[in-house]
Amino acid sequence: MKVKLGLLMALIALAAALSANLAFAADGPQTLTGKVSDAMCGAKHAMAGGDAECTRACVSKGSKYALVVGSKVYTLETSDKAALAELNKLAGANAKVSGTVKGDTVEVKSVAPGA
Numbered sequence: 504m505k506v507k508l509g510l511l512m513a514l515i516a517l518a519a520a521l522s523a524n525l526a527f528a529a530d531g532p533q534t535l536t537g538k539v540s541d542a543m544c545g546a547k548h549a550m551a552g553g554d555a556e557c558t559r560a561c562v563s564k565g566s567k568y569a570l571v572v573g574s575k576v577y578t579l580e581t582s583d584k585a586a587l588a589e590l591n592k593l594a595g596a597n598a599k600v601s602g603t604v605k606g607d608t609v610e611v612k613s614v615a616p617g618a
Contacts, residue, residue, distance in 0.1 A: 537572035555595030581611035589614040
């Protein structure tokens with residue numbers, strides 16, 4: 504019984520180490536495709552008038568742009584005027600965002616219309 508318990512504990516420790524490494528490996532330069540939103544609303548907009556209008560209104564009030572990829576919401580960090588203009592244009596639509604992913608944040612390098 505002690506051997507089985509020890510083996511189980513070792514497997515749990517190995518699984519935890521591997522999952523931590525996989526999460527770390529996901530950070531770095533990537534291109535993500537998703538819907539342009541804002542960090543305050545994420546995937547669910549509360550304002551009437553559609554996702555694009557809500558996104559633009561929230562950003563004008565200080566929220567950052569975000570990218571909704573599946574069930575994950577990434578906050579987009581950029582001060583590049585061309586990238587910000589493209590995000591504004593693509594609010595509520597799909598976009599391809601390239602940049603450095605750090606957890607739930609993307610340091611944006613480029614923005615293009617998505618498929």
